[in-house]
Amino acid sequence: MQENGVFFMRTEDWEMLAELYRTENITQAAQRLFLSQPTLTSRIKKMEMYYDVQLIIRKQRGITFTPEGEQLALHAQKMLYEQRRIEEQLHNMKDQFAGTIRVGVSNFFALNKMPKLLRLFKQNYPDVEFQVVTGWSSEMHRLILNHDVHIGFIKGDYIWNENKHLLYEEEICIASPWDFQWEDLPQLPRIDYHTDEKMRSIVDQWWYSTYKQNPNINIQVNQVETCKEMVIHGLGYAVIANLVVRPHTDLFIRPIHLPSGESVTRKTWMYYHEETLKLNIVKAFVQFIETLDVKAL
Numbered sequence: 001m002q003e004n005g006v007f008f009m010r011t012e013d014w015e016m017l018a019e020l021y022r023t024e025n026i027t028q029a030a031q032r033l034f035l036s037q038p039t040l041t042s043r044i045k046k047m048e049m050y051y052d053v054q055l056i057i058r059k060q061r062g063i064t065f066t067p068e069g070e071q072l073a074l075h076a077q078k079m080l081y082e083q084r085r086i087e088e089q090l091h092n093m094k095d096q097f098a099g100t101i102r103v104g105v106s107n108f109f110a111l112n113k114m115p116k117l118l119r120l121f122k123q124n125y126p127d128v129e130f131q132v133v134t135g136w137s138s139e140m141h142r143l144i145l146n147h148d149v150h151i152g153f154i155k156g157d158y159i160w161n162e163n164k165h166l167l168y169e170e171e172i173c174i175a176s177p178w179d180f181q182w183e184d185l186p187q188l189p190r191i192d193y194h195t196d197e198k199m200r201s202i203v204d205q206w207w208y209s210t211y212k213q214n215p216n217i218n219i220q221v222n223q224v225e226t227c228k229e230m231v232i233h234g235l236g237y238a239v240i241a242n243l244v245v246r247p248h249t250d251l252f253i254r255p256i257h258l259p260s261g262e263s264v265t266r267k268t269w270m271y272y273h274e275e276t277l278k279l280n281i282v283k284a285f286v287q288f289i290e291t292l293d294v295k296a297l
Helices: 011-023 025-031 037-049 067-093 107-110 114-124 137-145 182-187 197-210 224-232 274-278 280-289
Strands: 056-057 064-066 099-106 130-136 151-155 164-175 190-193 216-222 238-241 254-257 265-272
Touching: 011 025, 011 037, 011 067, 025 037, 025 274, 037 067, 037 182, 064 067, 064 224, 064 274, 067 107, 099 107, 099 137, 099 190, 099 280, 107 114, 107 151, 107 224, 114 130, 130 137, 130 151, 137 151, 137 197, 137 265, 164 197, 164 280, 190 224, 190 238, 197 238, 197 265, 216 224, 224 238, 265 274, 274 280
Parallel strands: 099 130, 099 151, 190 216
Antiparallel strands: 056 064, 151 265, 164 238, 164 254, 164 265
């Protein structure tokens, strides 16, 4: 920023650098920060003039950071982390249940569980705000590892040496618009959807331990909800988590099993760092979640 001809860094500049480093794209960073591209570009140029180094290199698609720019962007991330930490500590010192809880949530959980959880929690703690980030469970695992969020709601078992609470375990099943025989599945049309590596590995392990043929995938979609709608409309079957299709009683839903007879399941966890429980609002939210039957919501 610049006042009376003198440039100095502010929180907004650290946020801009961190977001640009995360996206490597000026257009995306500007959109996420609610800035115009010319404004973002102008602020980068002022920083380059101030530090007397080139920070970014424009490519045909997106940008890349110079070594000097990367060093400053990593410093920006540290500055933002310290700013959040001191704000949280100050709120906590007031001994009040107010402030913002940062949560990373897997896509299905965000759509089907999170709105109800937040509504119930805010009935008792109306002054608490939430910053919710959604995406694949692997992305949410990275966020909680890096302390970018206080709490992660994650499907699947990831490497984690701190606190976690099992929310529920669900069966992986075949959901079909018509009755079927197990031996006929390789010939029947299957609808596939983009998912994280953990889920893909579970499904592939089951399939290739059961069948020698490849599945007959005739439709591929990006989202599990789109896949579910395709199944409902009779276009094929899907290998899918039970909670996604459980409300649709007109479908033929059968759990899958390994050759050993063991059912194939996937767990959903709440991950959090022990140190975050020092914050009143985080501790209250964790305790609130632990008392609920989340699967039944």
